[in-house]
Amino acid sequence: MSTGLSGKAAIVGVGTAGCGEAPGFSAMELQALAVQAALQDAGLQLADVDGLFCANMSHIFPTLSTIEYLGLRPRWIDGTNVGGSSFVHHALSATMALHSGLCDVALICYGANNRSAQGRMVPPAEQPLYEAPHRPRYPMVAYALATSAHMARFGTTREQLAEVAVAARAWARLNPEAFERGPLSIDDVLASRMVMDPLTVRDCCLLTDGAGAVVMTRADRARDMPRPPVFFLGGGSAAYSRAISEMPDLTTSAAVDSGARAYAMAGMGPGEMDVLQLYDAFTINVILFLEDLGFCPKGEGGAFVQDGRLAPGGALPVNTNGGGLSCVHPGMYGVFTLIEATRQLRGEAGARQVPGAATALCHGNGGTLSHQATAILGTSTML
Amino acid sequence: MTTSPPETAPAIGPDAAFRQHLEAGRFMLQHCADCGTWVFQPRILCPACGSARLEWQSASGRGRVHSRAVLKQRPEKGGDHAVVLVDLAEGVRMMSRLPDTAPEAIAIGLPVRARILTQESGPVVVFDPDPEPEA
Numbered sequence A: 001m002s003t004g005l006s007g008k009a010a011i012v013g014v015g016t017a018g019c020g021e022a023p024g025f026s027a028m029e030l031q032a033l034a035v036q037a038a039l040q041d042a043g044l045q046l047a048d049v050d051g052l053f054c055a056n057m058s059h060i061f062p063t064l065s066t067i068e069y070l071g072l073r074p075r076w077i078d079g080t081n082v083g084g085s086s087f088v089h090h091a092l093s094a095t096m097a098l099h100s101g102l103c104d105v106a107l108i109c110y111g112a113n114n115r116s117a118q119g120r121m122v123p124p125a126e127q128p129l130y131e132a133p134h135r136p137r138y139p140m141v142a143y144a145l146a147t148s149a150h151m152a153r154f155g156t157t158r159e160q161l162a163e164v165a166v167a168a169r170a171w172a173r174l175n176p177e178a179f180e181r182g183p184l185s186i187d188d189v190l191a192s193r194m195v196m197d198p199l200t201v202r203d204c205c206l207l208t209d210g211a212g213a214v215v216m217t218r219a220d221r222a223r224d225m226p227r228p229p230v231f232f233l234g235g236g237s238a239a240y241s242r243a244i245s246e247m248p249d250l251t252t253s254a255a256v257d258s259g260a261r262a263y264a265m266a267g268m269g270p271g272e273m274d275v276l277q278l279y280d281a282f283t284i285n286v287i288l289f290l291e292d293l294g295f296c297p298k299g300e301g302g303a304f305v306q307d308g309r310l311a312p313g314g315a316l317p318v319n320t321n322g323g324g325l326s327c328v329h330p331g332m333y334g335v336f337t338l339i340e341a342t343r344q345l346r347g348e349a350g351a352r353q354v355p356g357a358a359t360a361l362c363h364g365n366g367g368t369l370s371h372q373a374t375a376i377l378g379t380s381t382m383l
Numbered sequence B: 001m002t003t004s005p006p007e008t009a010p011a012i013g014p015d016a017a018f019r020q021h022l023e024a025g026r027f028m029l030q031h032c033a034d035c036g037t038w039v040f041q042p043r044i045l046c047p048a049c050g051s052a053r054l055e056w057q058s059a060s061g062r063g064r065v066h067s068r069a070v071l072k073q074r075p076e077k078g079g080d081h082a083v084v085l086v087d088l089a090e091g092v093r094m095m096s097r098l099p100d101t102a103p104e105a106i107a108i109g110l111p112v113r114a115r116i117l118t119q120e121s122g123p124v125v126v127f128d129p130d131p132e133p134e135a
């Protein structure tokens, strides 16, 4: 069934702030700096924003605090919080709101100062009731369990997992904004500290500060904006559970459904994606999502990522900013998939530019492999 | 007009009932009288069919380790801590641990047997390797 949404809205501005370390700044302050950058990029003012989409883990009412802090008077507010995937989900919901006239300028934003303020990943206050008594260390325990299951069922190896981290680092080395830019080999990953068997510290995302913002308008208006518009071609969202112990199959995520919905809306398939931004909270994520989004058969993700396939110069460019593993991961990463995809599709990614990229797939993961959101973006040539 | 709970509503919530059973030394699971699905975590409605006819039955206590993760910690911080997901014979999965088993001895597929451990937060279901696993 056609939703009539494909191509109806576009990203017209993106901005980041405080990526890496930003001591002395609060989450709201970093978010405001990213919003300022995104609006400047779009040639718009704060007063133009009449639709707000945000989520975070630091504020109980993220949208209300953001409205108050920025002085917004939005006509439409969506605070859907499904974890780090929220912002990819918001891109679909913003397209709906824009297309239906509920708002004219949609702002999607996130900011956090995890690294400077807390120095560690702080899980949400409430944790699954029947897991908590066993003292699981979230979120890592969930991904370690999924990794163990994938290894046992399909023979996926630690070397194959390491390939994901090495590819991310190779991209990060081409991105001046990336936090970790030192050389990293497969042997380095294998020799790094085991944190939660089978995951080493290099299989885990960074913990940084950082903020990101995305501005969207209807497609007709987007054509008059200063920067080349990046059109929203398709999106989908899916979840079956929250806790890892309730996940129906540890080796298959709801990305199977979010991806299928996004492809259907865009009228495209995995073979037509030029560049992928996959939420890499842990190395296993990328392998799972490549399988679930149809880039390789289930169970073959480990072999698929070998020999630098995802790295610069490889056949399938994945996480070209360096991802959550090497670029930025301030608690929730989803908004950065949209920002990097936009930069690639505008052709402004500098040394890491994928030549001629006209389509991009953004994939957000929320909770502990709980919620999945997929968005397909494209240049005007794809309309 | 006041609304009263439907006749099928239990005297106490299933979460409290599960805990009361554990406190009495019984590991019980809910079983759906309508579709036959075993249910864990304890619920009001069967997630497979929506029925409220969930009945407590004794769990077999038999299962296998479905997956495992080991938090690496220095001995002074409590040492390595293994967390497992166990698939019970009834077909439900639960997070747990094997308190008396060395983490390196916990392999995926290991047959396990449940027991009730009383810890600070209350009674919980934990597991030991099953000395007499079913084939």
Ligand SMILES: [Zn+2]
Residues within 6 Å of the ligand: B032, B033, B034, B035, B036, B037, B046, B047, B048, B049, B050, B051
């Ligand atoms: Zn049922």
